[in-house]
Amino acid sequence: MLNDDQIGLLLQSARAVQSRAVAPYSQYKVGAALMAATGRIYTGMNIENATYSAVHAENLALYVALMTGETEFLGLVVVTNDANMPYPCGSCRQELSHHCKPDFGIIGANLTQRREQKTLGELLPDLFGADNLKT
Numbered sequence: 328m329l330n331d332d333q334i335g336l337l338l339q340s341a342r343a344v345q346s347r348a349v350a351p352y353s354q355y356k357v358g359a360a361l362m363a364a365t366g367r368i369y370t371g372m373n374i375e376n377a378t379y380s381a382v383h384a385e386n387l388a389l390y391v392a393l394m395t396g397e398t399e400f401l402g403l404v405v406v407t408n409d410a411n412m413p414y415p416c417g418s419c420r421q422e423l424s425h426h427c428k429p430d431f432g433i434i435g436a437n438l439t440q441r442r443e444q445k446t447l448g449e450l451l452p453d454l455f456g457a458d459n460l461k462t
C-alpha cells in the first residue's frame with residue numbers, strides 16, 4: 328500500500344508521462360507511475376498502432392522497472408483525462424499479479440478526482456498464477 332507522500336509523487340509522475348501517450352485511434356491517453364520498494368519511480372504511457380494493438384501504460388512502467396532489475400513493488404497510480412477514472416484493465420492486473428504481492432496498492436485518477444486505493448488482491452481475487460501450474 329502507498330502512503331500520501333508516495334501517492335503525491337506517483338500522481339505527479341503519471342501526469343507528466345501521460346502527455347507523451349501515443350493514442351491516435353482511441354484518443355484515450357493514459358499515464359502510469361509505479362513505485363518500486365527501492366523508492367524509485369517508473370513511468371509508462373499507452374502506445375497504440377494501426378493494428379489496434381497497444382502497449383498499456385501500466386505494463387510499460389512495469390517492464391521498464393523489471394528491465395532495470397527491480398523485483399519488489401509498492402504500488403501504482405494510473406491517470407486519464409476523462410470522467411471514468413481508471414483502474415488497470417484485466418490484462419494489466421494479471422501481468423502485475425506475477426510481479427507484485429496481493430497488498431500492492433493501486434489508485435486511478437483523472438484531472439480532478441482520484442479513486443480510493445485498492446489492493447491488487449481486491450482487484451484480482453482468486454487469480455491464476457504460477458501456483459496453478461504446479462503439479
Ligand SMILES: [Zn+2]
Pocket residue numbers: 383384385415416417418419420
Ligand atoms: Zn491494461
